[in-house]
Amino acid sequence: MEKADKNAANREKLTILHTLGSKTLARKRDELELRDGRKYSRGEMYSICHKKSDGSFVNDEAKEQLQAEIGKTPSPNEAFVNVFGKEHPGYVRCMGLGITPSQITTSTSHSVRSMSSSEANEKMEKMQAEIDRLKKRDSEVDMLKEQIAFLMQMQNSRDKQAMDIESPIDGRRSSESSHQPDDRGTTSLGTN
Incomplete structure (x- = not known):
């Protein structure tokens, strides 16, 4: 089998094609980030890179699953992994060549922080x-x-x-005290 025939057979097996032509995903992402001044997630890159010129998606089933999952999960990258499965070692889909899972700071299936x-x-x-x-x-x-x-x-x-309450020591508070004279003309302490 010739190389061209082998490549043609492999292309026929693909179910999700991107519409960028010869432009790489990394170049497209860089262009968008320069134009808009923000980072793009893999979920967003999928939506951008898998649309036809008329705006329709190449694979409507995958688009619907991804959009439903994005609504359920806090991270578009996590939604992407839930729809399309785990990444292959050393490669991150929808990010272009050379990007590895460890370089992605957000949630991926291989990230310890995910x-x-x-x-x-x-x-x-x-x-x-x-x-x-x-x-x-x-x-x-x-x-x-x-x-x-x-x-x-x-x-x-x-x-x-x-x-x-009165204590026994302070109990001498009667009207008759020792310093007052009694009837007989004597004091209670002693005689006249």
């Missing part, structure tokens, strides 16, 4: 449960503080009442 939306949701649920637990504990601490303040107030009022 997290699927289900993992993110699970982590958020755990964090929310921890927040709820801490709020409950905080309210319990507040209740204990109120109880301690009440007990301290009760103790202080008991101490005050105890101080108001």
Whole structure:
């Protein structure tokens, strides 16, 4: 089999063709980034590079799946991986030649930092449960503080009442005291 025949047979097997012709994905992405002054995700690059001149997509099924997945996931790159599957080692689709998964700073299937939306949701649920637990504990601490303040107030009022009661030492507050004379003309301390 000749090389041309082999290439023709391989092209026939492709289900998702790009419409850039001889222009590479990397060149197209660079042009767009220079023109617009922002980075393009793989999901956006797929949409741009797989449209015909009339604006219709080459593969409508893939377009619909990608758009539905982009609505569900926080990252267009994650949506791309969910629709089209894992990357091949050393190559990132829709980014051109020379780009490797480690160079992509956003979520990819090979990135250590990647997290699927289900993992993110699970982590958020755990964090929310921890927040709820801490709020409950905080309210319990507040209740204990109120109880301690009440007990301290009760103790202080008991101490005050105890101080108001006459002690035996201070008990000589009668109207008859030793310095007043009695009827007989003598004082209670001694004689005239």
